[in-house]
Amino acid sequence: LSPCPEPSASRCPCPRPLWRPLRDKMTHHCTKFSGHWKIIVWDEECFQGRRHEFTSECYNVMEFGFETVRSFRVESGAWVGYEHSAYQGQQFVLERGEYPRWDAWSGSNAYHIERMTSFRPIACANHRECRMTIYERENFLGRKGELSDDYPSLQAMGWCNNEVGSFRVQSGAWVCYQYPGYRGYQYIMECDRHCGEYKHWREWGSHAQTFQIQSIRRIQ
Structure with missing residues (x-):
């Protein structure tokens, strides 16, 4: 890392941050989503094949007869999906909406990952208080x-x-x-x-x- 000079130094080549520099000690104020979570998964693309509904974390989809998840629909709450079981491998944020195939959840991710094997709710997600x-x-x-x-x-x-x-x-x-x-x-x-x-x-x-x-x- 190349340390950036403090904002008071006129020689700093970087634009002044748009966020407020931290001066006071921040308090940790973590609240959890008070609603419920629901995600529906399919083992084939475009919502085809075997289907299962989850309202809590899934450690390994193989325990439910799936080899992997290839499409899903998030009906409530925010989730994080993982490439491998036991919440290992690449992570993908899953917000409310439909994901018919891998590129819908990986977005512009440069890494081609078609499988998702475990997932869990993000209990503290709160877009208005971050x-x-x-x-x-x-x-x-x-x-x-x-x-x-x-x-x-x-x-x-x-x-x-x-x-x-x-x-x-x-x-x-x-x-x-x-x-x-x-x-x-x-x-x-x-x-x-x-x-x-x-x-x-x-x-x-x-x-x-x-x-x-x-x-x-x-x-x-």
């Missing part, structure tokens, strides 16, 4: 910025690196992307997991291998 602090280096060191909105490009908004070292999620749930424009690997950050603290990329998920984060948005 606050997160990002840090330049791991263990909450270096420059920091407070986020409460969607950022399709962190660098365009004033973050001086293409990496984020660590996160503190004060409220809500977020999805962080490897590349600008919400592309590349997805990492789900929740205020009710790890006590909202993600000190190193090793805590972002089993598929994480780099600090590279260039766009972030709130989960609906």
Whole structure:
């Protein structure tokens, strides 16, 4: 990482951040979705084949007679899907709507993953109440910025690196992307997991291998 000079330094080549610099210690205020969750899955694309309805987490779809999930419809709540069983592998945020095939849930992800084998609700997702602090280096060191909105490009908004070292999620749930424009690997950050603290990329998920984060948005 190349540290960015403080905002008061006139030589800083980066635009001034649009988020408010963090000055006071943030409080952790994590609330959970009070409604219910519902997702319907199919083992073939375009809502064909074997069908099953879930209202809670699924550790392994094979326990329900599925080899994998190839299409689904989220009827309520926000979910996170995983490439492998036991919530391992690539992560995909699943918000209300229809997903007829793999490219609907991976979006502009550059990695072709057709399978989804486990999934769970995101209990703390709250689009209206999301606050997160990002840090330049791991263990909450270096420059920091407070986020409460969607950022399709962190660098365009004033973050001086293409990496984020660590996160503190004060409220809500977020999805962080490897590349600008919400592309590349997805990492789900929740205020009710790890006590909202993600000190190193090793805590972002089993598929994480780099600090590279260039766009972030709130989960609906």
